[in-house]
Amino acid sequence: MRALIVDDEALARSKLLRMLRVFPDVEVIGEASDGASALMLAAQLRPDVIFLDVQMPEVDGFDVAASLPDDAPALVFVTAFDQYAVRAFDAQAADYLLKPVEPERLARTIQRLRGTVRSAARPSVGMPAHLMVADRGKTHVVRCADIEWLEAADNYVNIHLPGRSLLIRRTLAALLNDLAPAFVRTHRGAAVALAAVLAVRPRAKGDATVVLRSGVEVPCSRQHREMLVQRLRG
Secondary structure, three states, X not given: OEEEEEOOOHHHHHHHHXXXXXXXXXXXXXXXXXXXXXXXXXXXXXXXXXXXXXXXXXXXXXXXXXXXXXXXXXXEEEEOOOOXXXXXXXXXXXXXXXXXXXXXXXXXXXXHHOOOOOOOOOOOOOOXXXXXXXXXXXXXXXXXXXXXXEEEEOOEEEEEEOOEXXXXXXXXXXXXXXXXXOEEEEEOOEEEEHHHEEEEEEOHHHOEEEEEOOOOEEEEXXXXXXXXXXXXXX
């Protein structure tokens, strides 16, 4: 079982590393002190499980979870605060450990993890504040509130922001699951942020064009037009 430890506190990472060394079938393959490093190492090392702190500077553990690709490893949240437990288990986290982690409790976590496989799809962990996008060799921290629209590109999604676009390795359906209910699909390969919509202009055969506040126009198919209008009237 290949594990990645993510915590902004070096002492916390060292302690968990020492505790995990007790288990002969667990190999800690990396450590990260922030969300951007966690995302980069997860892509490079492909761990089976990530032990993930919740409260970290700039982006929290739930933002990291939402930024991982769809074939993400199992997640074990590790935190000193118990108020995040419901959110973590709603996201079907493998486990939720409270600091200071007790050896007996960690042993139960490892037993639970043994034999598990990567999930092909993860349920939403709730609307994240940020996404971390590794694009063109650089990790970008994106405020979800700044995203104007999303455009599918095979197993990637173009995240369109004011003046720039970034490519994230997610499917559109999975990313929308994390960003709901702030976004709505307008086309098989497109979705818009409701807050960015300025107008919906009818077109022939029931189709429409969605005009965003930035002036960008996004196609809207007849199949999705009614739902878009309902959500805008909300």
